[in-house]
Amino acid sequence: MNTMNTLYQQVPGEAAHGKTRTNPIMHYLKNTLRVLLLLLCIQLAVPQRSMAQTAVQLDINTMTKDDVLKLSYDQLLELPFEDLLKLAEIVGVSLDELYEMILNKDLVSASKKVESSFESPLSSSVVSNDEMRAAGVRTIEEALRLVPGFIVREKTNGNFDAHIRGNDNLPSRHMFLYSENSITLVMIDNRPVYNYVHGGTFWETLPVSIEDVDRIEVVRGPSSALYGPNAVSGVVNIITKRQDSDELQVSGDAQGGMQNTAITSLALGKGLTDKLSFRVTGNFETMDRNTDKLYVHKANDGQGGMLTPDELAVLPDPGNLNYLVFDATDDVHDMFPNPGLSRKRMGGNAYLFYDVNDDIHFDLKGGYQNSEVLSSTMGDNPTALAGRVSKTSYADFNASVKDLHAQISLLDGWQDIVRADSGFKVDVLNLNSNVEYDWHLGDLSLRPGVSYQLARYNDTPYLDGKPKGFLNQEREFSTTALSLRADYKLFKALRLIAAVRGEKYSTHDNMYLSYQAIASYNLNDKHHFRIVSSRANRSPFLVDTYANYLWNREGRPDPGYILFSGQKNLKLLTMDMLELGYRVKPTKKIQADLEVFQTRANNYGALYPDSVNLNGAQLRQDRTWVRMTFSNIDLESKQTGATATISWVATKDLVVKVFGTVQKTELTQVIPYTQDETIQLMLQNAYTSYLMNNEITHSENFPKARIDTVNTATPTLYGGFMLQYQLFDKLHFNLNTYYYTEQEFMSKYGNVTIEPKAIVNFKVSYDVLRNLNLYMNARNVLGAQKEFGFMDDIGTLVLFGAHFNF
Amino acid sequence: MKKKYIVFLLFMSMLPASGFAQEAKFKALFMYNFTKYLEWPAARKQGDFVIGIYGASAITQELNVIAGKKTVGTQNIQVKVVSTPAEVGMCHILYVPENKSSKVPEIITQCSGKSVVLITDKPGMAQTLSGLNYVNVDGKQSFEINKALIEKQGVKVNSVLLSLGIVIE
Numbered sequence: 008m009n010t011m012n013t014l015y016q017q018v019p020g021e022a023a024h025g026k027t028r029t030n031p032i033m034h035y036l037k038n039t040l041r042v043l044l045l046l047l048c049i050q051l052a053v054p055q056r057s058m059a060q061t062a063v064q065l066d067i068n069t070m071t072k073d074d075v076l077k078l079s080y081d082q083l084l085e086l087p088f089e090d091l092l093k094l095a096e097i098v099g100v101s102l103d104e105l106y107e108m109i110l111n112k113d114l115v116s117a118s119k120k121v122e123s124s125f126e127s128p129l130s131s132s133v134v135s136n137d138e139m140r141a142a143g144v145r146t147i148e149e150a151l152r153l154v155p156g157f158i159v160r161e162k163t164n165g166n167f168d169a170h171i172r173g174n175d176n177l178p179s180r181h182m183f184l185y186s187e188n189s190i191t192l193v194m195i196d197n198r199p200v201y202n203y204v205h206g207g208t209f210w211e212t213l214p215v216s217i218e219d220v221d222r223i224e225v226v227r228g229p230s231s232a233l234y235g236p237n238a239v240s241g242v243v244n245i246i247t248k249r250q251d252s253d254e255l256q257v258s259g260d261a262q263g264g265m266q267n268t269a270i271t272s273l274a275l276g277k278g279l280t281d282k283l284s285f286r287v288t289g290n291f292e293t294m295d296r297n298t299d300k301l302y303v304h305k306a307n308d309g310q311g312g313m314l315t316p317d318e319l320a321v322l323p324d325p326g327n328l329n330y331l332v333f334d335a336t337d338d339v340h341d342m343f344p345n346p347g348l349s350r351k352r353m354g355g356n357a358y359l360f361y362d363v364n365d366d367i368h369f370d371l372k373g374g375y376q377n378s379e380v381l382s383s384t385m386g387d388n389p390t391a392l393a394g395r396v397s398k399t400s401y402a403d404f405n406a407s408v409k410d411l412h413a414q415i416s417l418l419d420g421w422q423d424i425v426r427a428d429s430g431f432k433v434d435v436l437n438l439n440s441n442v443e444y445d446w447h448l449g450d451l452s453l454r455p456g457v458s459y460q461l462a463r464y465n466d467t468p469y470l471d472g473k474p475k476g477f478l479n480q481e482r483e484f485s486t487t488a489l490s491l492r493a494d495y496k497l498f499k500a501l502r503l504i505a506a507v508r509g510e511k512y513s514t515h516d517n518m519y520l521s522y523q524a525i526a527s528y529n530l531n532d533k534h535h536f537r538i539v540s541s542r543a544n545r546s547p548f549l550v551d552t553y554a555n556y557l558w559n560r561e562g563r564p565d566p567g568y569i570l571f572s573g574q575k576n577l578k579l580l581t582m583d584m585l586e587l588g589y590r591v592k593p594t595k596k597i598q599a600d601l602e603v604f605q606t607r608a609n610n611y612g613a614l615y616p617d618s619v620n621l622n623g624a625q626l627r628q629d630r631t632w633v634r635m636t637f638s639n640i641d642l643e644s645k646q647t648g649a650t651a652t653i654s655w656v657a658t659k660d661l662v663v664k665v666f667g668t669v670q671k672t673e674l675t676q677v678i679p680y681t682q683d684e685t686i687q688l689m690l691q692n693a694y695t696s697y698l699m700n701n702e703i704t705h706s707e708n709f710p711k712a713r714i715d716t717v718n719t720a721t722p723t724l725y726g727g728f729m730l731q732y733q734l735f736d737k738l739h740f741n742l743n744t745y746y747y748t749e750q751e752f753m754s755k756y757g758n759v760t761i762e763p764k765a766i767v768n769f770k771v772s773y774d775v776l777r778n779l780n781l782y783m784n785a786r787n788v789l790g791a792q793k794e795f796g797f798m799d800d801i802g803t804l805v806l807f808g809a810h811f812n813f
Numbered sequence: 814m815k816k817k818y819i820v821f822l823l824f825m826s827m828l829p830a831s832g833f834a835q836e837a838k839f840k841a842l843f844m845y846n847f848t849k850y851l852e853w854p855a856a857r858k859q860g861d862f863v864i865g866i867y868g869a870s871a872i873t874q875e876l877n878v879i880a881g882k883k884t885v886g887t888q889n890i891q892v893k894v895v896s897t898p899a900e901v902g903m904c905h906i907l908y909v910p911e912n913k914s915s916k917v918p919e920i921i922t923q924c925s926g927k928s929v930v931l932i933t934d935k936p937g938m939a940q941t942l943s944g945l946n947y948v949n950v951d952g953k954q955s956f957e958i959n960k961a962l963i964e965k966q967g968v969k970v971n972s973v974l975l976s977l978g979i980v981i982e
Contacts, residue, residue: 076835080878083838088846088977095839095954253868254915278912281868281896364869 067093106656110598116224116244118494118504119233119443119454125590128504128527128537130156130227130602130650136248139217140810141731141741143770143784145262145270145292147217147245148210152745152766155600155652155666156227156241158725159745160761160794161787161801163392164266164349165294166382167210168795171227171241173672173721174582174606174644178613179753180681183383183391183797185613186720186752190239190545190580192230196247196372198403198416199439201237203462203484204424205385206548212397212422213245214354214376216290218260218272221248227650228584228604229543231521232506235458235488236546239582239608247372250286250360253278262784262808266349267295270806276358286358292350296381297791297802299347302391304756304797305329306564311391311756311797316343319390323562331389332562334429341427342394343381349799352378370405379426383798386425391756391797394426399435410445430476430556432469437462443490450496458488464549474557477571482553485513486546502527514547514575537588544610545580551612551637552577566619566686567630578610578639600652608644612637615682618707619689621697633686641676644718650726660733667726672718679714681755722747722763737774744768752796759796765789766801772810780810839954840947841875844906844932847945848885850974853905854967857928862888865895865904865929867920868913898923908932909943917942928967939981944968948979957981 067090075094083091111125112133124133132154144150148167151157158170168175170188178185189206192199195215202209223245230238250256259273269292276286300313303322306329314322314330320339322332333339356374363369377398384393399420406413418437425431443456463483466476490508497503504525511518521544527537554573560566586604593599617636648670655663680688693706725747732740746765751758767789772782784806791800844864862885866873873894880890885905893904898919901907907924909917911934921942924931931943939946944963947956958978960970 080882083842084845084879084883088843088849088974091839091842091846092955092977095843098835098839098954252912252914254912278915281913362869 070094070097072098106596106659109656109662110592110596110654112222114222114224115246116233116242117226119492120445125535125592125598126527126529128502128525129230129523129539130586130588130600130604132156132225132227132652134223134225136217136221138729138731139220139223140260141739141770142729142743143741143768143782143786143806144217145268145784145786145806146210147213147215147220147223150217150223151225151243152727153664153729153743154223154225155726156602156650156668157225158721158747161766162382162795162798163296163380164268164799164801164804165292166350166380168383169210170721171225172604172606172646172648172650172668173670173718174240174608174646176720176753177644177674177718178611178640178642178678179718179720180678181613181755182387182682183754184385186383186754186796187385188240189548190237190582191241191243192234192236192238193243193245194234195245196370196403196405197234197244197414198401199235199237199437199460200418201437201546202422203437203546204422204433204435204464204549205551206237206545209378209395209397209422211350211352211378211380211395212376212399214356214374214399214401215245215247216270216272216288216292216354218258218274218290219247219288219356221246227602228539228586229521229541229582229606230523231510231543232490232492232508232523232541235460235508236486236510236519236521236544236579239543239545239580240606247356247358248274248286250276250278250284250358252276253284256813258810258812260808260810262782262806264784264806265804266297266802267293268804268806269293270808282362284360284362286356286360288356288358289354291353293348294350295347296349296799298799301343301346302797303389304331304391306331316340316346319343322389333389334559335561336429338427342425343390344394346381348379348381350378350380352376352380354378366407366409368405368407370403372403372405373401375400383795384425386428386431388425388428393428394423396423396426397421410447411442412444413440413442415440430466430470432466433476433478434465434468436464452494454490454492454494456488456490456492458486458490460486460488462549474555477550477554477556479555482549483513484547484549484552487511500529502529510544512547512579514552515579516576519544519579519581533592535588535590537586539584539586539588541586542581542583544582547577547579549573554637564683565631565690566633568632570632570634571614572634572636574636574638577612577637580608580610580612582606582608596656598654601649602651603649604647606644606646608646609642610639611642611644612639614638615640615678615709616686616689617709618705619686619693620705621690621693631690633689640678641713642678643675644672645675646670646672646721662729662731664729665726666728667724669724670721671723672721673715674718675715676713677716678710679712680710683755685710719749719751720753722750724748739770739772739774741770742767754796756797759793761793761796764792764794766792766794778812782808782810784808836954837871838875840908840934841872841879843947843954843956844872844876844908845879845883845890847906847930847932847974850971851930851963852969852971853928857905858886858888860888861891862886863891863893863904863906865893865901865907867895867901867907867909867916869894870908870910872908872910901929902927904929906930906932909934911935914938924966926967930963930966930968945978946981955979 075097111123114133117127117129117131134153139150151169152159160168176186187207193208226242230242255277257275261271263269272290274288278284303314304311316339354376359371361369379396381392401418403416416439421434423432438461441458446453465481466478470476488510492506495503506523508521509518523541525539552573554571556571558569584606588602590600616633618634650668652666688710689706692708727745729743744767748763750761768786770784772780786804791802793800876892901923914935932945933943934947939957939959956978959981
């Protein structure tokens, strides 16, 4: 029914044209007189007929929300208050709309402007603070288990490995370093928090806790054209809360339980003036492992054992000759002062918001964190675990003046990347800045931008004047970039996006170009299609570029010395993607998302020997030496896969979400040897040459064998399930499960098969007061299981806690 | 009822600001309708009828539209954004958005005896502080009315208005 047609009385139409010919003037006069008489009759019959009385014709009781929204201000102003109240009920937020808001959250990271998840032109997900709390996640990285397309494994209590769509452990059969995710860009409010020493994210060094976070937005697929280098497999953008009230607001959370786990956070905020407000937050957490022993590799078979630091310190032990040993200069007790501690960190943040008006905003943020973890080593140690300690602080200024957006941030501090291991402690200084402008030209919007980044690291303050660091001086590289994004809407349903970004690294002679080309089509409000073609690249790293380190391996198997070297102009890892996406809302309570993707990645780089020398004439006369250089390898990865997500709001008390990714990653040009096997082959080659001509003791003959294979390090199937249920008024229940199929972690120390498993968590919470919630949080209830090669068996954890919000 | 309220609160926390465009419009319309059922003292029936908005609010824009179309009796409507409690005395109606609720006690002090009808936007405010208070019941816009607090300001309340709102005794 079109109610608008009933709003006013129908004006009687004129009589049908007569067929009899009459004088036109008489006809005009007659008709005019007829209309005047009619108007007079109406005027007499309904004196003082006004708009208000016309509006009485509205059938308030049958109006739909759309009908109400079509009413003009004039019509609304003439309505009796009683009717207006009824219309307010009609336009009120219905349960259907609330369902829509749960299923279809807003996000900004896919287009740098607010849009609904359903219409996002890229594969993307949003996890709200409410969802994180409901699911009981302890850390931000654990929250990524709620995100489709993420592979998340717990290494030690509270410390996670997280990859978007896999492509992990490449190159394999190498150091743990190459299992770190260096191809996802993690940001806090658009501020990159990336480790430019080796690549990747040290999650524990994020100064924020879940109490700070409003939502986490994830974009899957190459996104360097949007956010710069390292957004190769995607982007994680952690959006913090803003202060939106003048009143003092205080919130906090505290939970504790098994394995000496204690996680606390506190936040308070207030408006200082009409335009100025602030938030201050703090967090502290400590988590223990379920053992104080460390896995130690053996020299030949990779099947090591668990030893305490005391046992490690006396190696080599006559009874355990096969164990690898630390360098003579390393003090095991300094490296592992508290081997039972998994993670301990504290952070503080201050946020200042100055909102001049709706168009002009200035944000100033700053903070500090102090963290230590025991997780997979970033070095080449006898133990699978190593400590990592960091103290950093940051400042972040963000200005938005109408369509002009500018951000500048600075990170300063130090990181001991392999605790107490000589050469791994560095001073860190990262600068990120960018300016972008939104230029609206009707249906076309352009967003040109310029960006400058600087990464500076210095290990000399920690070397006592000896050249035993990786860099042995202050080193830096900068990135200057220009970008342009064009977003065009054609016929409202079709959206075309083209984005390009050119980057010039100070370590490289050539520019790197990344792009996104997107077409999305809204068939109607229930079907959305998209096709994406994109390219992204990783940035240079300090160690890859500037490594300059001689490692004396006394007490270890050959070689006696390894000289590490970096090099400039290494080709940067680049990924191309073609993706098709489809979103559908078959009913108001269900939303489904399907993405089918194929990626190709090349220009991998890693540390490989480029020459060996039997007698080390240039260095030593007595022992073999190897020159190891960060080099490009011919490895290529082709990944084909699909991710499906179904969200269902069954009732207002029951929300269910299921998602899964199936994929296959084919590898070509794989080096079938470990790093050590490669060295041994090259030494044999040199020795053969020596035997043949008695002179050549040097070899640069890198083994030529290559194989094509499938990357079994990424599970074929992985995903999650979440059920949120409100049992009654005050009792809430959340069940969430994360699952993956079998996978094989391949390192230079051996291979470890990770069995298929489901990690089951649940949380039960009770609202004691409107602002106080008590809960029990159970993690991994199926018991101890290893999720990552050579790491800890992750046991069940039961925590009890309270959350308040005043 | 209470269960719905809790669920609603949970969902409301997910609502984007853009979802409330209609909310501001209806609050402004309500405000104009309040004036039909309230009678200010004769001394305040001269000059413009001033609707004050404390701080920034989407409701201001909506009220400006109304001010261009309607009057209160013979008085033209003037919409004024105020930023300090000292400015509120000139207003016939003063709207205080939820995020400025902490200022209400100070505002009341400044309004005392000046025939200012205070409209707030936070649960519980009409219990002791404001004469009119916007509330959202299961997603539906409504209002609470505390007759005693309005009349304490020297403004008379038509009983029809009491029948349309949620009366707070």
